[in-house]
Amino acid sequence: MPPFVIHWGITGCGWISGEFVKDVSIQRDDVTDVYHAIAAVGSRDVSKAQTFIESHCPAGANGQQKGLTDVRPEACGSYDDVYNHPSVDIIYIGTPNTAHFSDAKAALEAGKHCLVEKPACLNAKEWDCLSELAKSKNLFLMEGMWSRFFPIADVLVQKLHHERVLGDLKFVQSDLSMPFYNLLPDTHRTIAIEYAGGPLYDLGPYILLAPLWLLFRDPKNERTRPSQVTGHMLKARTGVDLSTSVTLSFDRLGAVAVGTTSFAYSTSKETKVTIVGDKGEVIVHDGPNNWTKITIRRHEPGESWYQPRWLPEETIEMPVGGGFGLIFEANAVARSIRDGEIENERMPHVETRLALEIINEVQKQGGYKLPAGLEKM
Numbered sequence: 001m002p003p004f005v006i007h008w009g010i011t012g013c014g015w016i017s018g019e020f021v022k023d024v025s026i027q028r029d030d031v032t033d034v035y036h037a038i039a040a041v042g043s044r045d046v047s048k049a050q051t052f053i054e055s056h057c058p059a060g061a062n063g064q065q066k067g068l069t070d071v072r073p074e075a076c077g078s079y080d081d082v083y084n085h086p087s088v089d090i091i092y093i094g095t096p097n098t099a100h101f102s103d104a105k106a107a108l109e110a111g112k113h114c115l116v117e118k119p120a121c122l123n124a125k126e127w128d129c130l131s132e133l134a135k136s137k138n139l140f141l142m143e144g145m146w147s148r149f150f151p152i153a154d155v156l157v158q159k160l161h162h163e164r165v166l167g168d169l170k171f172v173q174s175d176l177s178m179p180f181y182n183l184l185p186d187t188h189r190t191i192a193i194e195y196a197g198g199p200l201y202d203l204g205p206y207i208l209l210a211p212l213w214l215l216f217r218d219p220k221n222e223r224t225r226p227s228q229v230t231g232h233m234l235k236a237r238t239g240v241d242l243s244t245s246v247t248l249s250f251d252r253l254g255a256v257a258v259g260t261t262s263f264a265y266s267t268s269k270e271t272k273v274t275i276v277g278d279k280g281e282v283i284v285h286d287g288p289n290n291w292t293k294i295t296i297r298r299h300e301p302g303e304s305w306y307q308p309r310w311l312p313e314e315t316i317e318m319p320v321g322g323g324f325g326l327i328f329e330a331n332a333v334a335r336s337i338r339d340g341e342i343e344n345e346r347m348p349h350v351e352t353r354l355a356l357e358i359i360n361e362v363q364k365q366g367g368y369k370l371p372a373g374l375e376k377m
């Protein structure tokens, strides 16, 4: 079978769109079934789109460099031109949080598949609208939770859910914090309330990743939703959250998850996520956005937790192998579209919705209020 080439339209010539385009432009010997092409790049300013193409993909993406398509990257001076571009299969939405719903809706209405950056929307109702629209038009839609596609995510599932090296999972602790406050201007998209800023919207999808990927998806949990969601927020002067915690209870497992996120500080890269079971623990050394290395520590069976005798530990490293790490997600999306899927099982609509519901519940408890009009539903 010849390789499948997916043709992307990019909206928003900001930072993450640049990383995405650079990643799909790298040639990788280990992947020969799917390739990428950049068909159109849209900006509110056409000269920005031209510069973006010149800087990030002058020869197109990896499929274009290989001569697998004749389509060349075209600079567009509006997002509408990208949605309506005849060579575009799928739109990558790299605009601020507050634009995701409207941009994704416009892309789907124009008949294009859609990969929308995290957080997918501002609330679950907006997401339901997009999900229903995509389904009604038989179009692919996914939130860009790229970390779910890292190879280490597979290893964790194999070790924890299938081999059950930790026995029954009891606890997940997950932190992702970046010291943006007082470093970036208050008008920056991460800090301004007008952009739906704050760490919970920005980094919350990541701190929920391990709890949802490993506890919610634990076969023993049978996809049972957390029975309790509790949260706490310390506020920034702009009205967004500054430091936030989330606690989730998974009754069927007798397990809890605690997630923390902040723009006031950063925590050690060595212990971002800890997963504890009744036979030991797994430490995720980086991430939870960018997880590439884990250590599995098991103790003698039946040992007390007070002073367990630890068995030799195992460290597994799976580096990205060039680029930022968005390629795993991009390849998975290409395969879904090649295979006629409208959702990807790794990041299904229902789990995007669950993450948004949790985020919104913690915002409600913490008194996080968006200015009127930002939420469209």
Ligand SMILES: NC(=O)C1=CN([C@@H]2O[C@H](COP(=O)(O)OP(=O)(O)OC[C@H]3O[C@@H](n4cnc5c(N)ncnc54)[C@H](OP(=O)(O)O)[C@@H]3O)[C@@H](O)[C@H]2O)C=CC1
Pocket: 011, 012, 013, 014, 015, 016, 017, 042, 043, 044, 045, 048, 049, 094, 095, 096, 097, 099, 117, 118, 119, 144, 146, 189, 202
């Ligand atoms: N997956 C990941 O690792 C990451 C995901 N993200 C997500 O991607 C999104 C974009 O983040 P990032 O790339 O850092 O942001 P940037 O500010 O760098 O880029 C956003 C782009 O959106 C476009 N845009 C459209 N409307 C507006 C507006 N009203 N104000 C400002 N820009 C606007 C602009 O492009 P133009 O001027 O060309 O129209 C701008 O360059 C966020 O939702 C974020 O959560 C961000 C970083 C990493």
Ligand SMILES: O=C1OC[C@@H](O)[C@H](O)[C@H]1O
Pocket: 178, 190, 202, 203, 289
């Ligand atoms: O991975 C990330 O790091 C920085 C954040 O601002 C961004 O949105 C996020 O996705």
